[in-house]
Amino acid sequence: MTTRDIVHIALFAAIIAALGVFPPIVLPLVGVPITAQSLGVMLAGSVLGARRGGLAVLLLLALVAAGAPLLAGGRGGFGVFLGPSGGFLIGWPVAAFVIGWLVERTWQHLDLVRAFLANVLGGILVMYAFGVPWIAVAAEIPLATAFTGALGFVPGDLIKAGIAAVVAVTVKRAYPIIEAKTVA
Amino acid sequence: MIELCNVSHRFGERTVLDHLNLTLTEKRIAVVGGNGSGKSTFARLLNALVVPTEGQVLVDGLDTRREAKAVRRKVGFVFQDPDAQIVMPLVEEDIAFGLKNLKLPKDAIAAKVDAVLDRYRLAHLRHQHTHTLSGGEKQLLALSSVLVMAPDYIVLDEPTTLLDLRNKRMMLRVLAELDQCTVVISHDLDMLGGFDRVLVMHEGRIVADGPPAETISAYIRMMD
Amino acid sequence: MTLGLYIDRSSLLHRLAPAVKLATLLAAGIGVFLVRDPLWLLPVLGTVLMLYAVAKIPPGEVWRQLRPLAVLMVLFLLAHGWLTTWTLGFLVVLRFAILVLAAFLVTYTTKLSAMIETLERAIAPLAPLGVNPAKVSLALSLALRFIPLLYDRVREIREAQRARGLERSVVSIAVPLLVRTLRMADDLTQALEARGFDATEPAPRAGRAKTRR
Numbered sequence A: 001m002t003t004r005d006i007v008h009i010a011l012f013a014a015i016i017a018a019l020g021v022f023p024p025i026v027l028p029l030v031g032v033p034i035t036a037q038s039l040g041v042m043l044a045g046s047v048l049g050a051r052r053g054g055l056a057v058l059l060l061l062a063l064v065a066a067g068a069p070l071l072a073g074g075r076g077g078f079g080v081f082l083g084p085s086g087g088f089l090i091g092w093p094v095a096a097f098v099i100g101w102l103v104e105r106t107w108q109h110l111d112l113v114r115a116f117l118a119n120v121l122g123g124i125l126v127m128y129a130f131g132v133p134w135i136a137v138a139a140e141i142p143l144a145t146a147f148t149g150a151l152g153f154v155p156g157d158l159i160k161a162g163i164a165a166v167v168a169v170t171v172k173r174a175y176p177i178i179e180a181k182t183v184a
Numbered sequence B: 001m002i003e004l005c006n007v008s009h010r011f012g013e014r015t016v017l018d019h020l021n022l023t024l025t026e027k028r029i030a031v032v033g034g035n036g037s038g039k040s041t042f043a044r045l046l047n048a049l050v051v052p053t054e055g056q057v058l059v060d061g062l063d064t065r066r067e068a069k070a071v072r073r074k075v076g077f078v079f080q081d082p083d084a085q086i087v088m089p090l091v092e093e094d095i096a097f098g099l100k101n102l103k104l105p106k107d108a109i110a111a112k113v114d115a116v117l118d119r120y121r122l123a124h125l126r127h128q129h130t131h132t133l134s135g136g137e138k139q140l141l142a143l144s145s146v147l148v149m150a151p152d153y154i155v156l157d158e159p160t161t162l163l164d165l166r167n168k169r170m171m172l173r174v175l176a177e178l179d180q181c182t183v184v185i186s187h188d189l190d191m192l193g194g195f196d197r198v199l200v201m202h203e204g205r206i207v208a209d210g211p212p213a214e215t216i217s218a219y220i221r222m223m224d
Numbered sequence C: 001m002t003l004g005l006y007i008d009r010s011s012l013l014h015r016l017a018p019a020v021k022l023a024t025l026l027a028a029g030i031g032v033f034l035v036r037d038p039l040w041l042l043p044v045l046g047t048v049l050m051l052y053a054v055a056k057i058p059p060g061e062v063w064r065q066l067r068p069l070a071v072l073m074v075l076f077l078l079a080h081g082w083l084t085t086w087t088l089g090f091l092v093v094l095r096f097a098i099l100v101l102a103a104f105l106v107t108y109t110t111k112l113s114a115m116i117e118t119l120e121r122a123i124a125p126l127a128p129l130g131v132n133p134a135k136v137s138l139a140l141s142l143a144l145r146f147i148p149l150l151y152d153r154v155r156e157i158r159e160a161q162r163a164r165g166l167e168r169s170v171v172s173i174a175v176p177l178l179v180r181t182l183r184m185a186d187d188l189t190q191a192l193e194a195r196g197f198d199a200t201e202p203a204p205r206a207g208r209a210k211t212r213r
Helices: A003-019 A036-048 A050-065 A086-105 A112-138 A143-174 B039-045 B068-074 B091-101 B106-119 B135-147 B165-176 B212-223 C018-034 C038-054 C059-083 C086-109 C112-129 C133-163 C170-194
Strands: B002-011 B014-024 B028-033 B054-059 B075-078 B153-157 B181-186 B197-202 B205-210
Touching: A003 A036, A003 A050, A003 C133, A003 C170, A036 A050, A036 A086, A036 A112, A036 A143, A036 C170, A050 A086, A050 C112, A050 C133, A086 A112, A112 A143, A112 C086, A143 C170, B002 B039, B014 B039, B014 B205, B028 B039, B028 B212, B039 B153, B039 B181, B068 B075, B075 B135, B075 C170, B091 B106, B091 B135, B106 B135, B135 B153, B135 B165, B197 B212, B205 B212, C018 C038, C018 C086, C018 C112, C038 C059, C038 C086, C059 C086, C112 C133, C133 C170
Parallel strands: B028 B181, B028 B197, B075 B153, B153 B181
Antiparallel strands: B002 B014, B002 B054, B197 B205
16 A cells, blocks of 8 residues: 555545535435435545545544544434444445446446446445345344335435546546556 | 756656756755746655656765655655645644654654744644644644754745745745755745855756856746 | 544543443444343433433433434334334334434543544554554544545635536536545645655554553
C-alpha cells in the first residue's frame, strides 16, 4: 500500500461523509433513508477499485462506529449498526469492493452499460444480501417477506447506480485512478 | 550546496525541463517564470519529489535518485496550498507529524514542537483544529511544520499566491528571518528585492540568472 | 474533538475503559437475541434507561435516537400483531430499542479520540496479517482532517452550480468534487512524503508495540 493509496482511501472516506449533507429522502413504509451517501459508496468502488474502495468505506464506518456523526442527517455511533438498517451499513464496504472488482475487470472497455451493471450487482445485489437478512432476523419476519418489502427501494437504487455509472465514466476520462488490470 | 548536472525532465512527450546545469550556493534564491515554465517541477527536483528523467541532482553530494530519504531530511518543502499539506486534525499534531516519522522520542518531539509554536507565535492555536485556521495561519503552520524538522534548505512553491496583502507581508517577514538557505518559487515580483540570486525560467530553460535588478527587468521584457 | 456525539459529563460510565463498555455491549447484544419472552426484556430496557440517568444523559437524547426508528417500530409491531402474535411484535420492538439505546450510551459516554485509540490498539495484533497500524492511524487522522474541508467543498460547489441552476443535479456536483479532490490527493501524497512519511517501511513487529500512557 503506497502513500498515495492511503491518501485516496482517507480522502474518499471524507467524500462519502461530505455527500451526507444532501438531505436524505425517507421512503414511506419501510423507513430506511435513501441518501447520496450510498451513491458515495458506489463511487468509492467505481473510482478507486476494489481494495482502496472497500477500505475507504471501512474507514468511514470505523469513524462512525467511534462516534463521529458522519452519516446523513448527522447520524453516527454504534447504535446505527444495530438499528434496522445496520445490515446495509455492514454491506457497504463489501459492495464497494465488489463494484471495484467488477470495474477493474472491465476497466479498458468501461462504458456506461458496464459501469451501470457493476453498480447494480455490487451496489444493489450485494447490499441487499447483507441488509435484508439482518432485518429478517432482527424483526423476526420471514426472509421472503423482508425481500418483498425491500423491493420498494429498487427503483431508487437503480437511479443511483445510473448516476454512479455516469460519474464513474466521466471521472475516469478526467482523472483515471485505477490501473488497467491485464485480462488473463 | 545543490547541484544540477545536465538535468532534463519529460512528462511523456512534453519536455518540462531542458538540460539544466546549475550550482546553488547562495542563501536566498528566487525562481520566477510564467505558467508552464517548469518552475514547479524544478522545485520538486530539489527534494526528490520529482526525480529527473535525465541527469542528476545532488544535495550536499547526495543523489536525489538514490538517497531520496536523506535528501528530504535536508530539504524542507512548503507547498502553495497549505490545505494540501496540513495533514493532521490538530495544530500541534501537524507540527509533530514529521518528527514522528523520524521516530524521535516523545519528549524530544514535545520540546521541538513547543519551540516552534513559540517562535512563530502559534502557541495559542496549538489545540485548535487545523481546519478552523485563517489562510495566513494555515500558511504559517505549513511552514512551521517543515521548519520544526530543522532542514538545511527550504524550498517554497509560491508561498504567497493565495494570501491577502497583510498575510503576504507577514510571510515575507518570516521568510526574511529564516536561517536556512531558501529557494522560493514565485511569479510575484514584489517579493524578490532582498534575494541574492534570481533565476528566470522559460519553457524549461534558465533564460536569465543573476542579482534581482538585472534579472527582473529581463523577465518583464520577456513577459511583454 | 468537536467532531463527535460524545456528551461531556462526569460519571462512572464516562470513566469506564472503552474496551469494557464495548465488551458489555457485545454481550448484551447477544443476550437480547437469546431471550424469547418480551417480559424478560422489560427489566433490561429499564436497566439501560437507568444507566442513561447514571451517565447524566439528557432524556431528550433518548428520544432523538428512537425517533427515526419510531415509524418502523410501529410497523413491525402492527405487522406481527396482525400476521403472527403481539408477543413477537413487542419482542422485536423492545429488542431494537435496547440495542440502539445501549449502543448510543457507549457512544455518548466515550470520547471519539478514546474510541479511536482503542480501535488502533485492537488492530495492532493484526500486524502479521499485513495490517500496518501506522498506516491505519494515518488514514484515520487524514480522514478527520479532511472531512470538514470536503464539507466546505461540497457547499462551494453547490453554490457555484446553483448559479447555473444545477444545484439539484447530483452528477454536476459529484464530478467536480471528485476531480478536485483526486487532484489534491497528489499534492497531499507529495506533502506526506516530503515530511518523511515512508509507506515502504515495514510495520513494527507485534510485541514492540507502542507503550501505553
